[in-house]
Amino acid sequence: MAITDASLVALRVFRAVAERGSFTAAAVALGYTQSAVSRQIAALERAVGADLLERRHDGVRVTAAGRIVLRRAVAVAEQIEAAAHELAGLPGPDGAVRLGWFTSAGAGLVPRALADLRRTHPGVTVTTREAATSALIRALRAGSLDLAVIATTTPLGLPGAGTPGQGHGLPGAGTPRRRHGLPDAGMPPLRTRVLTDRSLMVAVPANHPLAGGSAIDVAQLRGQEWIAGHSSGDERLMGVWPGLDERPVIAHVARDWLAKLHLVAAGCGLTTIPPVLAGTVPDGVRVLPVRGGSDEGRQMMLAWLHQPLPPAAARLAEALQAAAGVLE
Amino acid sequence: MAITDASLVALRVFRAVAERGSFTAAAVALGYTQSAVSRQIAALERAVGADLLERRHDGVRVTAAGRIVLRRAVAVAEQIEAAAHELAGLPGPDGAVRLGWFTSAGAGLVPRALADLRRTHPGVTVTTREAATSALIRALRAGSLDLAVIATTTPLGLPGAGTPGQGHGLPGAGTPRRRHGLPDAGMPPLRTRVLTDRSLMVAVPANHPLAGGSAIDVAQLRGQEWIAGHSSGDERLMGVWPGLDERPVIAHVARDWLAKLHLVAAGCGLTTIPPVLAGTVPDGVRVLPVRGGSDEGRQMMLAWLHQPLPPAAARLAEALQAAAGVLE
């Protein structure tokens, strides 16, 4: 192999490791796991044909070959950054904003906010894309996204959740405050704002015995059949009630919310649902809060990197905040 | 997405397209298909968020955004090249040569040559890796390999086979000559030397009715059961006789030569085999030439990029040539 087989990602990771002297620290900073960093470094060393880092018990040291590659990695990054700046100077669509969102926010919040924004600010163009929260955070840092709607799922053990980061309010918010549960410890710190802070609910078929009440007692969830969400990495899609104190009976597994909700409507089982989606359920589905058991609160947050937000992004942020307020 | 999502491969492909004004020409030059080039450009354009190339019926033109990226792509390539040069100046193992080889050569030629070389030049260190011929050619061009043993499989329609390239002999060979069947039309031209030029053979079980003769008539291959090789891209692993004029009965599919040959020994069927592997068959297998039908000749060639070969690589080339001579 040769250094021409290296990837930009590997060079970026190597730089972060070299600057921090630790795979683990670089992983946190970049939003990867230590394992991914280790593999990227190994791949780069294979490509180069030399050890770039000397492993020690308390981290790593850059070798002579590593210093050569580091210098060039920095220069490559500068070329890419220069290209980005030059491209930014080109005429482009005014008011273009790139928004990322995690799955549940897609159906329940983003469309409403975009429709409102189109009415109040027709000049703002928004492109959106769905991703897991960890990928959204990486994209913010990489400059791929301007804004992201992220979920706080700290109780589920997200990567990078060890040390709470710091967040900031909207432009002009003043003193930084610590935000509880922000799933990110990277640098530079992201700025965030809480959009909603609600407890999870359960979607039941309208003709289900539990559908007649105003709330479900957690004990009544025992013995039910569940429509489980797909579980992958940090993206634990909802399905079984998180506080269920028995082994769940999983009748169906689906990733798609539409499929899940229609399965509920058809009487195939129950599923956990965030309140943001309550307004999107089809006929034949009731959404109910759960009493008792542990608090299953979840926050939905808006995150961004650069302060101040450009006007178009600020308008979008306001629209998202307003839409979330309606849902509260 | 952002330009930071770009890959070095995409930048390299974009440069080749921009310089040639054509996806198809760039594909030939780089050893890809037009389709792969098209996808790489599309991915890069998504990353950048702008069209880099203006499509026309007779090729492509670089856009304003494309010119910016092109300049930076060249600069990035220069940084990578500089790193390679600086790394080359580091103390490393003397006489290290990187050899690539296609599957059949691995068992039949390379081990013999390496053993000979170890005896005659113990200071030469060789690392080898297996790959399909098209990937080997790409690796030579990328500087990942110093030498490659490649197969000429032009009758099987290899990518880039349209225009024969030019080849040269070993150091000091003099005037360039056209080499028939070289599966490569990229620039700069590779230098090649034919190692063997033999006809394919058939491996039959020792107790098979066809095993008693000194050769097999092509008509006798009808109705036999075959052990087929895996077929993937340009790497058509051998199995069914290429000139068979009936629909083959495939009893087994295996990629591994050892497995294939032991299946033959067990009486499970016949398989096509290059002569280079004749000396590696286990007990219970006979290898026979085939008479009649079309000529199923195949060349095994040595290829490299830079002239003159460094001393260690030249020694390896000689060892491979000598080993091939024994097999002729």
Next chain:
DNA sequence: TGATCGCCATGACGATTACTCATACCAGGT
């Protein structure tokens, strides 16, 4: 006008890569 050619785009598919979680191993400290 229809056929042909050259060129890029895209569907479908299989192989490879990238990343995660879980676990193993090592060194150092208490």
Next chain:
DNA sequence: ACCTGGTATGAGTAATCGTCATGGCGATCA
């Protein structure tokens, strides 16, 4: 002996990459 901090690697899954085949478009030619 146990704990902590750190890197390496097995296993599994999703995404990406590249190929072949095919489609669409424009230009040229008979």
